[in-house]
Structure formats: C-alpha cells, structure tokens
Amino acid sequence: MSFMTEENRIEKIIDVCLRRGFVNQSAEIYGGSSGFFDLGPLGTLMRQKLVDFWRQLFVLDNDNIFEIDGSLLLPESVFKASGHLDSFEDPLIQCKSCKSMYRADHIIAQNTGISAEGLSLEELDKIVEENKIVCPSCKGELDKARQFNLMFSTGIGPVSGNKGYLRPETAQNIFVNFKRYASFMRNKLPFGIAQVGKSFRNEISPRNFLIRVREFEQMEIEMFFDPEMANKFSLFDFVEDVEINIVTKEMQEKEWSKPLSMSVKDAVEKRIIPNQVMGYFIAMESEMLQALGIPKESFWFRFMLPHETPHYSGGNLDLEVKLSIGNVEIIGNAYRTDYDLKKHQKASKSTFTIVSNNKKVLPHVVEPSMGVGRILYTILEYCYREDESRTWSWFKFPASIAPIEIAVFPLMKKDGLAEYAQDLHLDLKDAGFVSFYDDSGKIGKRYARADEIGILYCITVDYESLEKDTVTIRDRDSTKQARVPIEDLEDVLDALLEEELTFEELLENQKNN
RNA sequence: GCACGAGUAGUCUAAUGGUAGGACCGUAGACUCCCAUUCUACAAAUCCGGGUUCAAUUCCCGGCUCGUGCACCA
Incomplete structure (x- = not known):
C-alpha cells in the first residue's frame, strides 16, 4: 500500500481514464470548459452500477422510500424562498x-x-x-x-424577466413538491423521497479532475420524520451495532490523527450523531463504501463545525475519505430540521403540516447526499494496482462495481477456437453476464488489457475445450487459472461474482475431483 | 478570480523560423498450445485566435485548458 501516497496517483488514474474510456473532458476538441466531464463507455457502465447499488440499498429495500426525478431548471421563486439567491x-x-x-x-x-x-x-x-x-x-x-x-442563471421562454436557475442541489425539487409526495405516501411519517440527478454550481475554480466540478450528479434522499420520533426510527434497529469511524467536534479543537471507532448506537446516544434517522444512513453509507472496494480505515464521518454549516443545521456529518490529493468530502449528511419546508410554506402560502401521533407537525428532514463523480473517483483510486509480477496497471474492482465482469478469449484464432469462443460469449451474454469478447493478438496481451479495466474473470477456450467441452477461468487478482466444464460455467461464474465462492475454493474443489 | 509554469497523434515524448521523428497503445495480416516483450504493413499530432515575417508548431499578444500556490468551496 506504500504507493497510496504517491503524488502522481491522480495522474495515473486520469491517464487510464482517458485511454480506456472511463472519463474525458467535455467538448475537448474545442478546448473544453473547466469543470465539465463526460463519462465514457466504461465510466457510464460503472456509474450505472453505482446508482443501481445505491438504489437497491437505500430505495428498493425500504418500503417507505420512493424515488422521483425532478427538473433541473427551476424558476427564480424557488431559490428566493430557499435562500439560495442570497446565500449563494x-x-x-x-x-x-x-x-x-x-x-x-x-x-x-x-x-x-x-x-x-x-x-x-x-x-x-x-x-x-x-x-x-x-x-x-x-x-x-x-x-x-x-x-x-454560484448558480447558473438563464431566461425561461421568450419573455424577458422570467428568470430560471439550474438547481444547485437536487433537494429543492422535493421540498417544493412536498405536498404531492406526502399525499402519495398517504401522509404517514416517516417517509423518504430519493432522487438521482445533476446539479450545477458555477465554481470559481474547478480543480482535481472529478472532485471539484461545475456539473455533478448527486444521489440523495430527503427523509421526513416527526421530530419527536427522531430516536424511534425503526430501521435503526437493523444497523445499531454497525461500527463506524467518527471525528467529533471536541477532537477537532485539537490536532487529531485517528478517528474514533464506535457503534452508531453509541454515537447517537452520545449525541455525536444528532438522531437515529441520520444514524441509520451513516451506518448504511459505511457499509456501502466497503462493498464498493473502499477500505474502512480510509474514511470517517466528521462532525461539521458551526462555521461549516448553515445556521439552521441540526448537525451535519460529512463522510471524508483520504485520497492522494488530500481528505475529500464524498458524502454529506445534513439535518436540515424543518428549515426548507418552513421557508417554502411561507413563501408559497402552502401548508406542509402532517398529522402524527394525533397532532399537527411540520416534518423535520435528514438528507444523506452523495456525489456520484467523487465516489467513482474514490473507487478508482482505491482499486488501482501496480505490482511486481505485471508490467501493466490494473483495477481490483469488486464485482459490484466492475464495468465489465468477464471476458471470453480463444487461445488462438484458428482451428475453430474463435467460433467456439464467440458462441460461448453470446451464451454468457444471454445468461445476463456483462461479457467482452477479444481475439486479437496474443493471449497475454488480452489478459493485460482485461486487467487494466478490472475485468474479474477471463474465460479461455483452448484445444481441450474442443475435445472435452471445458474452459479455463483466469482470476484477475491472482492470475491463477482453473478448468471447469462448460455445463458448470454459468453456475461457477455466478458463485464467483456473487462472492459465494472464492477462487481458492474453486482450485481446491478441482484438486479433489 | 489572481500569480507563476506548461500545452506536439489515444498516451508518453523528440525536434525545428522553411508544416514534424520516435516509443507505447490501436487496426490488418503472419507467427503463437496461456500472461502486453516476434515480424510486416497501416492509421494518427504541433490547443484556439490575432500579430511580426517571404515563411510561425517555434517569436510576441490575447483566449482556452491543465498543473502549483493564493483566494473561494453557500
């Protein structure tokens, strides 16, 4: 892990990103524009997996969280009420x-x-x-x-004076249409409204590749609840024993070198985390990042100091990760209290109160907000590998995020090997695998190319395949190979990708047969 | 936004006041019974605009982009 601190790590990542189709600058042939990036073919596949992973965990697995898709351009009145026009x-x-x-x-x-x-x-x-x-x-x-x-402004329609702004955060769509969503949820607290989408900030000085950009994607939830029930949040029971790394307000009064490790239950009881609602999301975030290949010791939740948060905050905790370019916030957890609903209620003359426990309450909201680009970059940095045994770099992506999971190669192009491999590749695609076929050049070069973009398993069709209908599976992490019969291939790959079977176990099984 | 530095094929880089050479990658083919390392061929570049000059990729000015520092990061 010594190369973790290498100064040029970001340059190596950028180099692979450009060469292999992860990320490139927008409108590059015209010089581009600072702070805007396009995801290439592999970057888009990764993004898709990241969003799907988040959606499964935070939305689909929860009965009372639903996802919406709001418009990017909103009228000036929204930002007058929200305070962005002044504070931004x-x-x-x-x-x-x-x-x-x-x-x-x-x-x-x-x-x-x-x-x-x-x-x-x-x-x-x-x-x-x-x-x-x-x-x-x-x-x-x-x-x-x-x-x-910091907001991008534009005019809506041909009438001058009808100003609009690209949203600087996804949250406002949810607050302004709160009544619709509350009604859809049958006015029963708690409930969450999730959203994935672009936001825009006209940063003075974009920096550090995907980290400080002017157009970025967020995955966000507004979790509404009765403030009296903030510590009776049923989902919390499932995660209360999760251990997280945390940096308290007190620690930041002095130099701190290492975050504390404690259960979210303790953190909520000690009021380091404002309530169970936020505690639930913090626990889930910690688990999610680890599942995406980011080691636990590399990130922590830092309690935001008063000057770092808006005046209405009931306590914010940022998830910060150690990167080669410094400590970076990749997820923000904000307890926005009832500030936004109150502001929009007043400005629009609407009523947002909901009956909870036989009384009217204006819901409070906790907002876990994740930067898609920042998380993708973090995954790239932590999965990047250089080692002695290979002359090329590779990505140790977990299957949960790898843009391409498997590849199929014929050992050589002749003697019917290519045709056999092509058919196998198509069968695997039909079976739902994200597979890639390559028959150019020598086999070693194809393994290297596959490693470089983090393909987990390469299936090679050789002469034994023609005789016995078996193929080899090469493991990216160890570069070892196992031979399996074609009829077992899909099951074995499934088990490997689902992490129900390790490659070492597969090799062991083979020996015993 | 400011200051300084930089900008040559996809990537890394050489050279030059007379429009550019290499390496790697890529493509096609040959070779090849398992880890980019053989052979042949091909493709691909001077960031943009203006100025000086017979001639600018090279010199000058402006812009854009990147890097570093400052500032900013609600």
Missing part, C-alpha cells in the same frame, strides 16, 4: 494593484470585527472606505465589491 451569492472584492480576490464580508470581519454578511454592495464599499481597509497581501487599494453568484 458571494460579494467579492479585488485589490487594484495585485489583483488578489477576497470575500468582501470576510475581509471586513478580519479588519473591523463587523459582521458584514448579507449587506448590500454599497454598504460593503462604505465600510471598506470608512475603515480604510487595504489589501492584506500588498497593502494596495481595494476596488468596489461585486456579486458573484
């Missing part, structure tokens, strides 16, 4: 001589202690002038403040 708009101020940029309210707070949040541009300029605030780095004169909004 940062006043920036620039030094006239050295051109450095600062947050106007930050620079004022540093110099005067005045809390300048939410002031108009004129008010900000006035404070800067009156207090003779200069550039912190070169003492130069500061220019006038101007607004920078």
Whole structure:
C-alpha cells in the first residue's frame, strides 16, 4: 500500500481514464470548459452500477422510500424562498494593484470585527472606505465589491424577466413538491423521497479532475420524520451495532490523527450523531463504501463545525475519505430540521403540516447526499494496482462495481477456437453476464488489457475445450487459472461474482475431483 | 478570480523560423498450445485566435485548458 501516497496517483488514474474510456473532458476538441466531464463507455457502465447499488440499498429495500426525478431548471421563486439567491451569492472584492480576490464580508470581519454578511454592495464599499481597509497581501487599494453568484442563471421562454436557475442541489425539487409526495405516501411519517440527478454550481475554480466540478450528479434522499420520533426510527434497529469511524467536534479543537471507532448506537446516544434517522444512513453509507472496494480505515464521518454549516443545521456529518490529493468530502449528511419546508410554506402560502401521533407537525428532514463523480473517483483510486509480477496497471474492482465482469478469449484464432469462443460469449451474454469478447493478438496481451479495466474473470477456450467441452477461468487478482466444464460455467461464474465462492475454493474443489 | 509554469497523434515524448521523428497503445495480416516483450504493413499530432515575417508548431499578444500556490468551496 506504500504507493497510496504517491503524488502522481491522480495522474495515473486520469491517464487510464482517458485511454480506456472511463472519463474525458467535455467538448475537448474545442478546448473544453473547466469543470465539465463526460463519462465514457466504461465510466457510464460503472456509474450505472453505482446508482443501481445505491438504489437497491437505500430505495428498493425500504418500503417507505420512493424515488422521483425532478427538473433541473427551476424558476427564480424557488431559490428566493430557499435562500439560495442570497446565500449563494458571494460579494467579492479585488485589490487594484495585485489583483488578489477576497470575500468582501470576510475581509471586513478580519479588519473591523463587523459582521458584514448579507449587506448590500454599497454598504460593503462604505465600510471598506470608512475603515480604510487595504489589501492584506500588498497593502494596495481595494476596488468596489461585486456579486458573484454560484448558480447558473438563464431566461425561461421568450419573455424577458422570467428568470430560471439550474438547481444547485437536487433537494429543492422535493421540498417544493412536498405536498404531492406526502399525499402519495398517504401522509404517514416517516417517509423518504430519493432522487438521482445533476446539479450545477458555477465554481470559481474547478480543480482535481472529478472532485471539484461545475456539473455533478448527486444521489440523495430527503427523509421526513416527526421530530419527536427522531430516536424511534425503526430501521435503526437493523444497523445499531454497525461500527463506524467518527471525528467529533471536541477532537477537532485539537490536532487529531485517528478517528474514533464506535457503534452508531453509541454515537447517537452520545449525541455525536444528532438522531437515529441520520444514524441509520451513516451506518448504511459505511457499509456501502466497503462493498464498493473502499477500505474502512480510509474514511470517517466528521462532525461539521458551526462555521461549516448553515445556521439552521441540526448537525451535519460529512463522510471524508483520504485520497492522494488530500481528505475529500464524498458524502454529506445534513439535518436540515424543518428549515426548507418552513421557508417554502411561507413563501408559497402552502401548508406542509402532517398529522402524527394525533397532532399537527411540520416534518423535520435528514438528507444523506452523495456525489456520484467523487465516489467513482474514490473507487478508482482505491482499486488501482501496480505490482511486481505485471508490467501493466490494473483495477481490483469488486464485482459490484466492475464495468465489465468477464471476458471470453480463444487461445488462438484458428482451428475453430474463435467460433467456439464467440458462441460461448453470446451464451454468457444471454445468461445476463456483462461479457467482452477479444481475439486479437496474443493471449497475454488480452489478459493485460482485461486487467487494466478490472475485468474479474477471463474465460479461455483452448484445444481441450474442443475435445472435452471445458474452459479455463483466469482470476484477475491472482492470475491463477482453473478448468471447469462448460455445463458448470454459468453456475461457477455466478458463485464467483456473487462472492459465494472464492477462487481458492474453486482450485481446491478441482484438486479433489 | 489572481500569480507563476506548461500545452506536439489515444498516451508518453523528440525536434525545428522553411508544416514534424520516435516509443507505447490501436487496426490488418503472419507467427503463437496461456500472461502486453516476434515480424510486416497501416492509421494518427504541433490547443484556439490575432500579430511580426517571404515563411510561425517555434517569436510576441490575447483566449482556452491543465498543473502549483493564493483566494473561494453557500
């Protein structure tokens, strides 16, 4: 694992991603645009598997969570009510001589202690002038403040003034149509509304490949509940013993080197996690990442400090993972209380209360939100392998995420081997396997190509296949081979991919026969 | 957004004020009874725009993209 800290790890990942069709920049032939990426053929297969995996775990397995698909472009009124129009708009101020940029309210707070949040541009300029605030780095004169909004705006229809914005988070679709979804759920708490989709933020400076981008996909759930029932969440019982890594608020007051390990039950009881609703999702997230090939010791849940969360937060915990480029948030868990429903209720003059325990309540909401691109990148980094015995790199993807699971090769193209292998490949595809056929060049090269994109098992048709109807299965991780009869092949592959059978066991069975 | 650096086939890279050479990958074929390493052939590039010049991939300016640092990350 020593190469984990290699500085150029991200470059190696990017190189494979480009060469083998995982990810490429959008509109590349025109120079592209910073912070926008297209998933290629393999990236799309992986994304599909990731979303399916999440959907099975968080949506389909739960009777009271359903998925919706909301529109990406929403009218201005939504973001006026949600607060994004104000809070997403940062006043920036620039030094006239050295051109450095600062947050106007930050620079004022540093110099005067005045809390300048939410002031108009004129008010900000006035404070800067009156207090003779200069550039912190070169003492130069500061220019006038101007607004920078992180939302992409556009006009809807031919009528000017009908403004719309690309959503900066998927959540708002769910809040604004809350009544519809509550009614669909027969107004019975708790219930969850899930959504997978794109969100957009006009980041000042996109960085680090898939990590800081302007268009990104989220997998998100808004879990609504009666606040009095926050610690009587029945799903929690299934996960309360799950051990998670956690970084508390207190730990962050000093230098911390290692997260604590404790059960989610303890974490909720000690109020490190705000309630059982969030505890459930945190436990599930921890299990999900491990199933996707990310080792448990590489990630933790960090309690967000007050300055990192909105004022209405009832406690947020980010899932952070150690990557070659530093610690990165890949999942956010937010206890948004009733803030969003309250805001939209007021602005739209709607009523969002629900009867629970014979009284009217405005539901609270816990929001687990995952970045698809960030999780995919994390999987790529943790599955990437270089070792002594191979001159090529490979991905140790678990079957749950591997874009292609199996490949079928004829040992050589002649003597009917290719035809035999083709037929086998088609049969396996019919049986539902994600299979890839290749007969070009030599067999070793094909194994290498398969390893490089993380194909788990390569099935090779050789002369013995023609005589005895047996084929070899090559294991990506060990490069060892086992021979199995064709009639057992599908069952064996199923068992291997479902991890009901290890390759070592398959080799053992063979010896005994 | 700012500063500095960089931008040549899919990838890595060489060279040059007279439009580019290699390696790997790829494709086709030969060879080949199991791990990219044989042989032949083929395909593929100077980020975009402007300027200087007889001539620019090369020099200058602007843009775009990438990297690093700063700032930002509701």
